[in-house]
Amino acid sequence: MMALTREGIARFAPGTALYIKPMYWAEGDGVGTVAGDPETTRFCLCLFESPIAPKDATIAVTLSPYRRPSLEYAPVNAKTGSLYPNNARALVEAKGRGFDNAVFLDMMGNVAELATANIFMTKDGVVRTPYANGSFLNGITRQRIISLLRSAGTAVEECTLSYSDFLDADEIFSTGNYHKVVSIGRIEERQKQPGPVAAKARALYWDFAHA
Amino acid sequence: MMALTREGIARFAPGTALYIKPMYWAEGDGVGTVAGDPETTRFCLCLFESPIAPKDATIAVTLSPYRRPSLEYAPVNAKTGSLYPNNARALVEAKGRGFDNAVFLDMMGNVAELATANIFMTKDGVVRTPYANGSFLNGITRQRIISLLRSAGTAVEECTLSYSDFLDADEIFSTGNYHKVVSIGRIEERQKQPGPVAAKARALYWDFAHA
Numbered sequence: 001m002m003a004l005t006r007e008g009i010a011r012f013a014p015g016t017a018l019y020i021k022p023m024y025w026a027e028g029d030g031v032g033t034v035a036g037d038p039e040t041t042r043f044c045l046c047l048f049e050s051p052i053a054p055k056d057a058t059i060a061v062t063l064s065p066y067r068r069p070s071l072e073y074a075p076v077n078a079k080t081g082s083l084y085p086n087n088a089r090a091l092v093e094a095k096g097r098g099f100d101n102a103v104f105l106d107m108m109g110n111v112a113e114l115a116t117a118n119i120f121m122t123k124d125g126v127v128r129t130p131y132a133n134g135s136f137l138n139g140i141t142r143q144r145i146i147s148l149l150r151s152a153g154t155a156v157e158e159c160t161l162s163y164s165d166f167l168d169a170d171e172i173f174s175t176g177n178y179h180k181v182v183s184i185g186r187i188e189e190r191q192k193q194p195g196p197v198a199a200k201a202r203a204l205y206w207d208f209a210h211a
Numbered sequence: 212m213m214a215l216t217r218e219g220i221a222r223f224a225p226g227t228a229l230y231i232k233p234m235y236w237a238e239g240d241g242v243g244t245v246a247g248d249p250e251t252t253r254f255c256l257c258l259f260e261s262p263i264a265p266k267d268a269t270i271a272v273t274l275s276p277y278r279r280p281s282l283e284y285a286p287v288n289a290k291t292g293s294l295y296p297n298n299a300r301a302l303v304e305a306k307g308r309g310f311d312n313a314v315f316l317d318m319m320g321n322v323a324e325l326a327t328a329n330i331f332m333t334k335d336g337v338v339r340t341p342y343a344n345g346s347f348l349n350g351i352t353r354q355r356i357i358s359l360l361r362s363a364g365t366a367v368e369e370c371t372l373s374y375s376d377f378l379d380a381d382e383i384f385s386t387g388n389y390h391k392v393v394s395i396g397r398i399e400e401r402q403k404q405p406g407p408v409a410a411k412a413r414a415l416y417w418d419f420a421h422a
Contacts, residue, residue: 066283067283069284069285072277073279073318074285074297075296075300082292082293082295082296082297083293084293085285085286085293086285086286086293089286092247107284
């Protein structure tokens with residue numbers, strides 16, 4: 001995989017921002033449905049240009065009518081393409097109402113994540129993000145940002161958060177592999193100023209990535 | 212689609228039992244997720260040999276630890292491949308315990324369907340099948356069998372059914388496009404005799420299909 005990735009990267013101009021997406025799937029196991037099957041598993045590596053959002057980018061988010069399932073209803077313990085149509089319809093619905101992304105609740109009615117990224121908030125100087133309860137991907141960037149902020153002396157709580165917690169937040173931002181850290185400038189009709197914690201998180205991530 | 216299907220069928224020996232599976236998907240709409248997009252929608256028609264289960268075939272079923280989601284959690288209003296991994300893992304789990312198929316409950320805890328087909332039961336001469344509440348595919352074969360049985364004078368109730376209703380049933384059978392009607396000979400450790408209603412439903416279907 002590493003050799004293929006280097007071969008692919010070499011085909012782009014130096015310095016191009018790329019997204020690297022390895023995928024695999026099984027083809028055997030007969031008609032109807034296909035279970036995981038090592039003997040017939042195939043691999044695809046996809047590299048494409050994907051500029052990272054600039055430092056001053058902000059997005060607008062809204063509550064999705066769709067929700068994240070639990071493990072009983074979908075394989076949420078895997079990063080599988082079969083979960084994406086739920087996210088895609090949430091994005092389409094949110095964009096149709098003038099927003100950039102959608103906030104998913106989990107089956108308990110607590111905030112889970114955005115349709116394409118994890119979500120953080122700050123209130124009175126405390127940084128909080130939904131507890132990784134298995135309903136959503138505990139993203140590598142989410143874990144990295146938590147770790148970097150804590151190492152830099154900023155307390156981060158992983159806890160149960162309601163949508164009203166986010167509506168009332170001082171600052172909201174997302175973390176994800178595509179854009180690392182992005183400030184959320186509007187939630188429903190409420191404006192939020194891009195704040196110091198998102199800026200700090202982004203700076204810490206850049207220092208980490210270039211170290 | 213019809214012309215392509217006829218072209219495909221002609222490549223098999225006359226009389227071969229085939230399954231015909233048309234599929235489509237969108238490829239546009241940028242990175243991350245792909246929403247439905249008519250301009251970039253592609254089409255694939257797959258035909259493959261799929262012998263129908265013989266008249267005296269029976270299968271064994273068990274309660275799945277997995278469940279069918281509602282529309283809030285997955286696009287259950289479409290026959291989409293993204294729903295199949297949930298079914299696939301249910302089949303793998305059931306087969307690992309010596310069964311052929313798995314009974315899904317819906318989010319309310321009522322019986323929904325099998326992992327690959329709809330499900331019917333009879334008790335004291337009454338035929339019942341789960342009410343089509345949107346959680347599972349209201350299969351064409353399901354609707355056809357209900358209609359054929361009713362036309363032949365057999366009452367069929369679509370209603371809310373618990374798993375214990377199926378455990379206590381006189382007769383259980385499945386309906387689906389792959390095998391039309393199949394008797395369920397065992398549920399958990401309880402043996403069920405293939406019964407007269409399944410035989411009647413199957414005969415009615417064959418008469419319909421060959422008319």
